Amino acid sequence: MAQPQIRKPIEGFFDNKKFLHPKFAANYGNWKYHDRPRPGVLHHVSNTGDEVWSVRAGTQRQMDHYTVRKLCDIVDNFGEGFCRFTIRSNIEIPVSSEAKVAPLVAELENNGFPVGGTGNSVSMVAHTQGWLHCDIPGTDASGVVKSMMDGLIEEFKHEEMPNRVRLSTSCCEINCGGQADIAVVVQYTKPPKINHDLVAAICERPTVVARCPVAAIRPTIVNGRPSLEVDEKKCVCCGACYPPCPPMQINDREGNKIAIWVGGKNSNARSKPTFHKLVAAGLPNNAPRWPEVNAVVKKILMAYKEDGRPWERMADWIDRIGWPRFFEKTGLPFTKYMIDDWRGGRVNLNASAHVRF
């Protein structure tokens, strides 16, 4: 019998030029300014006077091929054969005349793709894999996001926030979803439960010991077999030992909680970039629609919407009003767990007489 031929991969990353809308290609590096004729539509003008309108719409990110094909039909029939995606899974469809914008918007909306996500709106949530596909998830990703965006769709379709709002969710403390104005992140509350029968066979023990940020893991012998033990007084329940050693199960039906962090900002505009900060925890991992989490997210957003000044991102707003008023306006309890005691954490204490009353 003939051996099947082994195909060698063609390695390399190809040029993106042939995928660019002709207006993007013709004015590459030569744009002058843009404005937004309505939420969800960007209008760019080049130095030569060329114009392009891009219509942005939300998607579910995890798409069946029918959805992708439906979007292709819309692009072919109402756009000009080209599209792109933003890092937050929104589709952008460019057209070269203003007259095509309204029919394209209508077609997207008629097919259930909300048009928006531009400027000072709440854009789609940057998210992760969750129960659908990760091997270590503490919760789902797409389901949390779906329930959250159902409640925020009007904020996606309108530009009524002080500045743009970028959200993320992460289904473990590794935080693949990333920094955000509001980030929803799993928080473990119990140390790992160790299955001592499996550790010796599955885990490289020195590697696992080295993974722990607080040196809480020690090699030990259980029932005559090499295993690992955790000093539960030291353990900060971060879950870092779990990926390299699955028998150290960190996930727990009741112990997995959800925390909310605010004021992360990646842009350099005005203030320097900042990481998000903890403002709520202990929320239940309440599948399938996580109402408690969504209620807190909404409360924070509405306080910001009401009180933020134009162009203030969440972080800028809190810088102005201060943390005491943030907790007052959102009604969230301030607890001792919000006082940073990690390495270098003293820089987060108020070493001044600047006190707000």
Added chain:
Amino acid sequence: MAKPMHDTPNLDELEKGPWPSFVTGLKRLAKENDMAVDLLGQLEHSYQTRLGHWKGGTLGVVGYGGGVIPRFSEIKNPDGSYRFPDAGEFHTLRIMPPAGMHYDTGTLRQLCDVWQKHGSGLIALHGQSGDIMFQGASSENVQKAFDEFNEMGFDLGGAGPALRTSASCIGAARCEQSCYDEARTHHLVINKFLDELHRPALPYKFKFKFSGCPNDCMNSIQRSDFATIGTWRDNIRTDEALAKKWFAKHGMNELVNDVIGMCPTRAIQIKDAGAVAKDGHVSSVNVSDTQALEIDNKSCVRCMHCINVMTGALQVGKDKGVTILIGGKSVLKIGATMGSVIVPFMPLNTDEDYENYLDLAQRVMDFFAENALEHERTGEMIERIGLANFLEGIEVDIDPNMINRPRMNPYTNMVGWDEEVAKAEARKAAA
């Protein structure tokens, strides 16, 4: 026709509401595809138990050490067989999209065809690192799917202790703030380090990200080891017609409150038209017949705020290039760290500029490969060895733009002070 559906009372709840539903999409797939039927069964089981039920493994394509994420179901019957057999193997292929995630519909449809044939039909556009994630192939079909994607010109992304897939902003293709060719740089970097991408042999993951300006739409400072951010050295450009148009629409209150008052370094002032400073470092523009904006470009930190607010009226300069920051990463293990400035400015226009840039990237990659401990990111390595040692290792001179402020404690041995002063004088003379 596929096999009958499992009951999915929890997932059904996620078909309600106005946002597009991934569950509805999965159910569409389940009409033709048994894998999608069992995926729904497995996911519903997760919703009921509130636990994940996948485990990893090893699997790849011929010639590569990474890029496929293997997943095997852990939900078994008492006899050890899979409870959801058609989703028992449910692997993901990470495929690198065109830079900027641009597509033509022909290509998208062809990608759909391949994945309909060899996979579950479920596609994530896109993963947080920037890959197209084709989710759900059996072990047998991984190679077949990859071969077809690869024939189309697509290549696998990174996974494991390797160079990872990069991401670049839309930049030059449609954004007036773009200060360099993000896509070209992105291509050159990936193609230079294909070996590091496909054959994981680094101490840990390494990520590049490319943003065309300090708005940093790619979140490169917080999410990449090597952030390349466009910037400019000369003055902010102005356009009087657009400035007057902006002012006519927004008025003095917004100009003062939203533009001048929000500049982080107080570099902008309002002046009487005709009374602006005539200095080579000042940009000015009349917003009306009586008032003008004056920007002191020596104090401007290129934060982008005023340019964002008054797009077109204020524009990035002409002497463009990039700022490079190294060491960004997420929480494990020392806590999240941001990249910090390693190169305040580097032009990126000529072929020679690109060579210099790629040389630097190579030196950083080599230093990381040789000096990082296992499972240590660049940020952790720099924290362990100190920035000065890292700079020496990659042959980059120190610069006061690298710090927020000088040291605030005396705990170091300064016996080499005089030599360092001599070096500082030499740098000044060479500049």
